[in-house]
Amino acid sequence: MTSDLSTLTSAADRWDGMAKEFHKQEVAYKRDVHGISMGETWTGLSADAANRRFDITLKEFQKAQVEAKAVASLIRDAHTQFTSLRGKLDSARQDAVEAGMKVSDQGLVSFDTQKLSQAEHTAWVHDPDYQDSVRKSVSSWQQLIDQRVKDVGDADKDVQTALRAVVVDGDPLDGTVTGFNGQAQGDIDKYADQKPVHTKTDGWVADGEVKLTGPGVGFSASTDPKYGKEGSVKAYADLFHATAQGTLTNGDWKLAGIADGYGGARATANYGFNNKGVVGKAEASAGLRALIEGRAEYGPYAGVYGRADGFAGAEAGVNVKATKDELTVGAKAFAGAKGGVAGGGEVAGIGFGATAEGWAGPGAEAWWGYKRDDDGEFHLGGKAGASPVLGGSLGFEITVDPDKLSETVGDAADAVGDAVDSVGDGIGSVKDSVTHWF
Structure with missing residues (x-):
């Protein structure tokens, strides 16, 4: 009023x-x-x-x-x-x-x-x-x-x-x-007749986005003679590419998910020989791909993930890379359909994961190496598989996130320091009480 x-x-x-x-x-x-x-x-x-x-x-x-x-x-x-x-x-x-x-x-x-x-x-x-x-x-x-x-x-x-x-x-x-x-x-x-729309539920905050592109075609080629020998060629014919991803956060808890689908054909080739290292890669594929992944993390301390993916079409590729941030080598060729699952966990910034795929169609694949990604996380792993008609592949990966590792160590050090301070405060309190008696 x-x-x-x-x-x-x-x-x-x-x-x-x-x-x-x-x-x-x-x-x-x-x-x-x-x-x-x-x-x-x-x-x-x-x-x-x-x-x-x-x-x-x-x-x-x-x-x-x-x-x-x-x-x-x-x-x-x-x-x-x-x-x-x-x-x-x-x-x-x-x-x-x-x-x-x-x-x-x-x-x-x-x-x-x-x-x-x-x-x-x-x-x-x-x-x-x-x-x-x-x-x-x-x-x-x-x-x-x-x-x-x-x-x-x-x-x-x-x-x-x-x-x-x-x-x-x-x-x-x-x-x-x-x-x-x-x-x-x-x-x-x-x-008026709609139910209230909440962006938060019991403290959980949601965020996400959806991207959809295609159809489209393109071709590009480039060379850069300034800093050694470098060049790349890329051609694509995309039918569609759709990605949906989202997160739920509540304090230290974080739940994340992503779904990705692609249909079309792509071919890429690039090489480089300069002060950064040696890079050579060629790859071509045509078909349909799909992936879905979910993750659950509690601060920098622990996390788990699961992933499922599938491919139907044909692909072939070879790559070698030797730089200060990456050393990898691999090759693959496949035609048919395959599906795989992956899962793993992480504690204090150190993680381990494994993959398994089933193949229907002839092919072979092998790669090994380590690299440091754009987020500063180190990856070490390998994968091998073969299929005359029916077969599959197995792989593993070890990851180290320096930021999470240092944050966890820092939190542990703080906790030890707080415990020492608490013991010291307790001893001081006892001392004061005894002194007061006399």
């Missing part, structure tokens, strides 16, 4: 202003970033890939405007509803007072005996029928006040539901999962 509802209209004005700022950013992004991939000065694989990403971002700027305007409209709708409902509640209270009732600040209705004349007071004390009519009147006015309060509460919940739902990305195929809502609506009634 005492809330300043004008702050809602002020907030709505700010949201409209936000939409205008997003429009300015859209214009600038379309001109200075998105437009780069649309001209004739940048072509090839990188330009196509960039253009798809730039399209997603440009659409997000446009959807942000839709969402901001919808939020502004919802807030104005809330202001209108709250103003009307509060007016009805205030009017009901005033009518009750004029009918001889008292209404407390908490909405409790009672009979106002101070306004009674001498005759009415005598009837109130001695006339059972009068007393009964008063009780019925108090009950009737209480029900009206309660209903008016409930109407405000229901409207508040509808506004809450609408504000939670309006920011949910409603298009799972737009390249994002938690992006802006391009289908946002500015009418509370459109969302």
Whole structure:
């Protein structure tokens, strides 16, 4: 009853202003970033890939405007509803007072005996029928006040539901999962029947994204004679490539999952001989691939993972690499279908995993080596398999994450230090007590 509802209209004005700022950013992004991939000065694989990403971002700027305007409209709708409902509640209270009732600040209705004349007071004390009519009147006015309060509460919940739902990305195929809502609506009634959308459940925070590209074709070739002999060739014909990934985090706990599917044909070849080392690789494949993986981690201390993948088609490749961060060698050739599973665990940054595949079709594969990935994690492993017609492969991998290892050691050292401090404090307390006795 005492809330300043004008702050809602002020907030709505700010949201409209936000939409205008997003429009300015859209214009600038379309001109200075998105437009780069649309001209004739940048072509090839990188330009196509960039253009798809730039399209997603440009659409997000446009959807942000839709969402901001919808939020502004919802807030104005809330202001209108709250103003009307509060007016009805205030009017009901005033009518009750004029009918001889008292209404407390908490909405409790009672009979106002101070306004009674001498005759009415005598009837109130001695006339059972009068007393009964008063009780019925108090009950009737209480029900009206309660209903008016409930109407405000229901409207508040509808506004809450609408504000939670309006920011949910409603298009799972737009390249994002938690992006802006391009289908946002500015009418509370459109969302009133929906259940509240929660981004957190019992402390868990969700995040994720979906990417879908294709079809597309491309070819690129390059050489760089500046720093030794380097060159690469790449050609592709993609039917589709879809990836969905997400995480759930709650304190030190983290659950992560990814699903990936690809269909098409690719061929790559590159070589390098420079101050970084020696690199040579050639690979070609055509067919369908699918992968699904799940991980569960508790801080840097422990984690487990499981993975399943499948392939149907043909592939062949050979590679050798010798640099300061990697030493690997391998070769493979296969035609048919295969499926595999993998699993492993990690404790204090040190992990071990194993893979097993079943093959239907002729082929052979072997590789061994170690490498350091972009995250600074070291991998040591190998894999071997063969199949005249039916067969399979086995592999293993050992990983070391220096950051997790050092963090775990640091936490252990802190724990030991805290324990030593606690013992020292205890000894000091005993000393003080004994000294006090004497």
